[in-house]
Amino acid sequence: MALVSKLPSISSSSPKFRKPNSFKLNPVRSIHCTPNSPSPFTEKHSIERYNRDNWVYKSQLEQPDSCPVAPDPGSIRDHEIAAQLPELKRLLEVLREKRESTGGGERGRGPGNVFLVGTGPGDPELLTVKAVRVIRCADLLLYDRLVSNEVLDLVGPDARLLYVGKTAGYHSRTQEEIHELLLSFAEAGANVVRLKGGDPLVFGRGGEEMDFLQQQGIQVQVIPGITAASGIAAELGIPLTHRGVANSVRFLTGHSRKGGTDPLFVAENAADPDSTLVVYMGLSTLPSLALKLIHHGLPPDTPAAAVERGTTPQQRMVFAELKDLADKITQAQLLSPTLIIIGKVVALSPLWTQSSKEASSLVEAR
Amino acid sequence: MALVNKLPSLSSSSPKFKKPSSFKLNPVRSIHYKSNSPSPFTEKHSIERYKRDNWVYNSQLEQPHSFPVESDSGSIREHEIEAQLPELKRLLEVLREKRESSGGGERGRGPGNVFLVGTGPGDPELLTVKAVRVIRCADLLLYDRLVSNEVLDLVGHDARLLYVGRLLGTIAEPRSVYAFMGISLYEEIHELLLSFAEAGANVVRLKGGDPLVFGRGGEEMDFLQQQGIQVQVIPGITAASGIAAELRIPLTHRGVANSVRFLTGHSRKGGTDPLFVAENAADPDSTLWSVGTPEHTQQRMVFAELKDLPDKITQAQLVSPTLIIVGKVVALSPFWAQSSKEASSLVEVR
Numbered sequence: 001m002a003l004v005s006k007l008p009s010i011s012s013s014s015p016k017f018r019k020p021n022s023f024k025l026n027p028v029r030s031i032h033c034t035p036n037s038p039s040p041f042t043e044k045h046s047i048e049r050y051n052r053d054n055w056v057y058k059s060q061l062e063q064p065d066s067c068p069v070a071p072d073p074g075s076i077r078d079h080e081i082a083a084q085l086p087e088l089k090r091l092l093e094v095l096r097e098k099r100e101s102t103g104g105g106e107r108g109r110g111p112g113n114v115f116l117v118g119t120g121p122g123d124p125e126l127l128t129v130k131a132v133r134v135i136r137c138a139d140l141l142l143y144d145r146l147v148s149n150e151v152l153d154l155v156g157p158d159a160r161l162l163y164v165g166k167t168a169g170y171h172s173r174t175q176e177e178i179h180e181l182l183l184s185f186a187e188a189g190a191n192v193v194r195l196k197g198g199d200p201l202v203f204g205r206g207g208e209e210m211d212f213l214q215q216q217g218i219q220v221q222v223i224p225g226i227t228a229a230s231g232i233a234a235e236l237g238i239p240l241t242h243r244g245v246a247n248s249v250r251f252l253t254g255h256s257r258k259g260g261t262d263p264l265f266v267a268e269n270a271a272d273p274d275s276t277l278v279v280y281m282g283l284s285t286l287p288s289l290a291l292k293l294i295h296h297g298l299p300p301d302t303p304a305a306a307v308e309r310g311t312t313p314q315q316r317m318v319f320a321e322l323k324d325l326a327d328k329i330t331q332a333q334l335l336s337p338t339l340i341i342i343g344k345v346v347a348l349s350p351l352w353t354q355s356s357k358e359a360s361s362l363v364e365a366r
Numbered sequence: 367m368a369l370v371n372k373l374p375s376l377s378s379s380s381p382k383f384k385k386p387s388s389f390k391l392n393p394v395r396s397i398h399y400k401s402n403s404p405s406p407f408t409e410k411h412s413i414e415r416y417k418r419d420n421w422v423y424n425s426q427l428e429q430p431h432s433f434p435v436e437s438d439s440g441s442i443r444e445h446e447i448e449a450q451l452p453e454l455k456r457l458l459e460v461l462r463e464k465r466e467s468s469g470g471g472e473r474g475r476g477p478g479n480v481f482l483v484g485t486g487p488g489d490p491e492l493l494t495v496k497a498v499r500v501i502r503c504a505d506l507l508l509y510d511r512l513v514s515n516e517v518l519d520l521v522g523h524d525a526r527l528l529y530v531g532r533l534l535g536t537i538a539e540p541r542s543v544y545a546f547m548g549i550s551l552y553e554e555i556h557e558l559l560l561s562f563a564e565a566g567a568n569v570v571r572l573k574g575g576d577p578l579v580f581g582r583g584g585e586e587m588d589f590l591q592q593q594g595i596q597v598q599v600i601p602g603i604t605a606a607s608g609i610a611a612e613l614r615i616p617l618t619h620r621g622v623a624n625s626v627r628f629l630t631g632h633s634r635k636g637g638t639d640p641l642f643v644a645e646n647a648a649d650p651d652s653t654l655w656s657v658g659t660p661e662h663t664q665q666r667m668v669f670a671e672l673k674d675l676p677d678k679i680t681q682a683q684l685v686s687p688t689l690i691i692v693g694k695v696v697a698l699s700p701f702w703a704q705s706s707k708e709a710s711s712l713v714e715v716r
Contacts, residue, residue: 130491207616222611234599239584250627
């Protein structure tokens with residue numbers, strides 16, 4: 001986790017942290033970044049996260065002896081967590097004092113507000129008006145890899161950003177610490193926002209976070225977001241349901257509890273040529289999923305599309321018939337997050353015809 | 367269809383048309399409306415639509431003889447259509463002249479922009495930032511019953527609003543006054559979009575919820591694309607997401623539901639097909655969302671076990687728009703526990 005204040009703009013024209021060479025801080029340790037294809041989705045070692053989290057490194061500079069330069073990403077994360085807690089506790093105290101001094105002010109004695117906010121597939125314009133409002137008023141925002149950098153740029157200058165992505169080295173006790181944190185901040189009257197990519201209640205594990213908080217007596221408000229299926233279908237011009245083509249649409253996830261086989265049981269029921277299938281986080285299970293679908297009766301030439309980083313400037317798309325999809329995805333080297341749409345509706349996209357004319361099926365729309 | 371200008375504010379403090387007594391026009395004919403429970407969704411004879419469409423009645427005042435006062439809603443609609451066309455053609459001409467006079471201006475010679483915009487379940491705060499931007503810049507907006515009045519309040523002053531809600535008749539073949547010419551109402555709407563787009567206007571087709579999930583957005587896109595007009599789609603919060611957030615029901619949940627399926631309650635022939643829904647409800651690990659349309663503001667909910675659901679819905683007299691959610695996840699909602707404690711299962715949230 002990394003707790004940061006949002007940095008003031010570096011230059012008046014560019015609030016976005018996309019120009020590392022204009023940044024004056026020297027890195028404490030070497031940060032691996034990929035300047036060729038900057039991800040719109042925060043990656044642990046991306047330059048944006050470094051910039052955003054730089055206050056952490058600064059405080060570590062002040063105490064160099066407590067900070068071994070370890071290249072292991074797991075232990076970097078642990079150190080970050082250790083480094084956060086004092087600062088967070090200070091913040092909590094500040095909020096409590098503020099609350100006591102304002103007395104029966106606006107926030108009064110009640111708990112603060114905790115929101116689960118869907119941030120959509122990546123394009124910040126696809127946030128709801130309500131989401132933007134809540135984000136701007138938030139004191140503390142928790143986010144992960146699926147929240148794009150541009151969305152994070154919307155937070156207020158005094159807000160604290162906390163990265164809670166799941167990476168190697170993430171322990172279950174840390175999950176508990178996060179929940180305790182949310183709780184403490186809420187009780188101190190803060191506006192706490194848990195940002196979730198897409199829609200928080202569709203494969204976002206939003207339910208689990210709500211559960212925990214509700215058990216502690218904290219009411220969570222959910223602000224829906226444009227789920228990846230909607231955002232990407234709109235982008236590609238693919239109607240998820242269409243008269244005479246698809247009378248239902250089904251969302252599946254490629255992830256499962258045990259890590260691999262569960263979605264395939266769904267394949268039996270999902271091999272319906274009159275239904276559209278949308279698979280979230282399905283890159284690794286796609287090859288077996290495709291085979292299973294075909295085995296259960298879905299025509300092998302069913303049109304399909306795989307979209308990486310949909311609705312962002314880095315969007316890449318692969319169009320193929322179901323039987324060829326896995327290969328084409330591999331050739332194109334698509335990465336997570338990638339959404340897969342399988343069904344006759346895919347052929348309704350103007351991009352489908354375009355892709356079949358080109359030698360390569362990789363379409364870069366932007 | 368009814369073509370209107372957005373009326374300027376009646377008073378500085380209240381741009382919404384919710385105070386009929388301050389309105390000075392006299393209705394041409396008696397309009398039936400339900401004053402007890404005003405719907406946030408535009409109803410054909412609601413007072414809001416009357417006000418929005420009042421210019422029509424104005425012009426009818428000028429030609430009283432051409433308008434028999436019939437209470438049959440179908441023919442009222444037909445007469446409205448008749449009344450719209452001249453105005454629309456005038457508007458089209460205005461736009462064309464404007465375009466020619468501005469020459470190679472911003473819009474140049476290319477077609478205007480046509481957008482299919484999802485307006486979400488009803489709450490205008492649930493529009494995307496992009497949707498709001500596009501709505502504000504639109505010249506012509508087509509809307510139907512599933513677009514809430516509050517969303518319509520966002521349109522610019524000079525924008526034209528066109529109500530294209532379904533006529534009486536089946537979904538498949540809405541009646542049209544031009545039936546004798548063999549043109550269906552949908553085709554008329556499409557032709558209109560086309561003409562305006564070619565004239566360089568920003569045309570927006572508003573759809574409740576998300577345009578590509580049971581919005582028949584695909585058909586409208588098809589037609590326009592065949593004519594060479596590119597349509598841009600702006601997604602919206604589909605009913606399921608909006609209501610899930612409201613009820614705090616996760617659509618998917620670890621160990622409870624690993625997939626979610628959206629079905630329509632309508633069959634191709636028109637009308638609900640409960641058998642279809644039931645057949646598809648068989649997978650216990652999937653959450654089933656049967657889409658009617660979403661509710662807002664006057665939201666009412668019925669919770670029940672699947673076997674009791676049809677009866678409870680009838681008892682509560684729920685009317686369209688209604689969304690049906692089937693699945694174990696429903697029990698995760700704090701409202702589920704609340705409803706089982708009450709004698710009646712009808713929950714009124716607001």
